[in-house]
Amino acid sequence: MYYISGMKIFPLLCCIFAILSLHAVAQHSPAAPHIQQLTSGAHTSLRGLSVVTNKIIWVSGSNGTVGRSTDGGNTWSWITVPGYEKRDFRDIEAFDQNTAIIMAIAEPADILKTTDGGKTWKLVYENTTKGMFLDAMEFWNPDSGIVVGDPINGRFFVARSFDGGDTWHDIPYLELPKADSGEGCFASSGTNVRNLERDAAAFVSGGPHSRLFIRDKVIDLPILQGTATTGANSIAVKDHNKRNGKGGKHLIVVGGDFANDTLQEKNCFLTNDGGNTWIRPATPPHGYRSCVEFIGGQNVICCGTSGVDLSTDDGMHWTLVTNTGYHVCRVAKKGHAVFFAGSNGRIAKLTL
Template sequence: MLRYLLLVLLCICSAGAASQNLEILTSGTATNLRGIGVFKNTIWASGSNGYVGRSTDAGRSWEWKQVAGFETKDFRDIEVLDEHTALIMVIASPAYILKTSDDGHTWKTVFENRDTAMFLDAMAFANKQTGYVIGDPVQNKLFIAQTTDGGNSWTPVPGPAALPGEAFFASSGSNLVIARQKPLMVSGGVHSRIFNGSSIITRLPLMQGTQSTGANSIAAFGQLLMIAGGDFQAPDRRDSILLISKDGGKSFLQPQNGPRGYRSAIAPFSKNAWITCGLNGVDMTNDGGLNWEAISERPFNSIYINRPTKTAYLAGPGGTIASFVTSEN
């Protein structure tokens, strides 16, 4: 019995120590943040009500602005190319991508699409010149566009056919990732699949079947992939919400002890240390995804990892941005 009590106390102390590492950097702005990006000590964030936030001192101080003419729009994703340059994405029709090269003082429209079916979900860049944006089906094809000039212009490319009730989620801007210079995408809804290009498509052994279920986020560390999702209308449901692939998406396994519910974003510090977040909190693994430990019950939508500093930046409701520093390798 004594040994059991000591083990319980150790677990409680460990959980408490982990939660203390989650530091709130800013909160209170009237925006639900889903876009987060970092370049060295400069942090950018984007969200609802047309807000973009920027910090040049690793989060100690912040400047918040509503982009003129877009005060009612929802910037669901942001891609940071350097401390001065970023792109933000307006999701619904008319869909826009805006770019700034002067610290967010001015923004230029670099993409516009007024198709009533248009709904953008995520952006990702392979380097400062080449990037992709994906969106929900248009004429039964998943929407994909590419830039090769740093986001100054975008060209639609053929997308794979969508299944009935299949789409992408714009919960965190992370259902698209560049792995080995190629885009990987995960869909959700009635059907949940992974797309490695337009020809290699695999059904995911993840929760699916309704419009609120399926994959929300994919991240890569070499050949190791993790996919997070679930049901955002039942955020405490824990079954079949996270997948691990050790072979680049050819096969999948589920964790032994998974996160505590629906997760909208996942990201790696290293091969073993990963972090994931959702509507009911934040979890971390130190063993490659097999076992997850709660580090916070606060809701967050998205994650960006600054690997040189081993720091995760999380963005969520109420203009909240937090950082979490890990000592894991």
């Protein structure tokens, strides 16, 4: 009788143990990554995003809009820059809670700077050349920066600053990179130009031709191209060697076709040798992507109008996190927080 009772009790004990084990796993397993929306509804499209620390975030966009948070995105101060109510600030570079630089696209191409948290703005650069269209800015450090723009008379526009954006100097015309017919840059996220090393930057182009430019080196990209809406939109650089001044080997480029934003064809490529050879991800992002960002370790995030993808293996496999669209994603310069910005004033934060 005892043996038979034990046989009856044993399955019940196993079932109880399994339930308790699953509960313990659930209690200790990390939560799936998700996007926490912080604010939305504003009548502005946000494409500029600069995350200084886990607490200090700046955004910029259409209708002369600039936003700032000093508490990790919980609350925001919104500014409409006087005299620029109809301008589109497609990129922003912030250095602290008081200092930031914004870039207005199209004619005239204007760059403005604030040192008092956005209360006042100083025009530090203006270019009235016909056809001017600035695309993105990048800074190596608080002093040295670069801005790139669409081609004028067959050459991409480039200007440099060496005093924290207080003054800008156009690169001489004959030293500028040559553009193919119809080739240009996409001012979609402020990330089509990135610093590689202490004295080098890289930028990507799109349209009928899509290429990578590094100093005097021009590399054809395997990304989708051929029409005005296709090509590379963003480049990310893994900085594991930058401390030695030898970064820029591991790059990821994203883009696709923004007119067909769920198309996964040739929308992402990576290289481990500075662009000499390119690898297509085994599982690509789930559509057109306007921004890509290394966020620590082997983790990479990318976003576009059709959603957000996360990779945990340096870009070889991508998982869709949300199909809510964002234009830009950035990780804190001093910290680990990752934020997003997009249409309708939408701002969000990644939770891993």
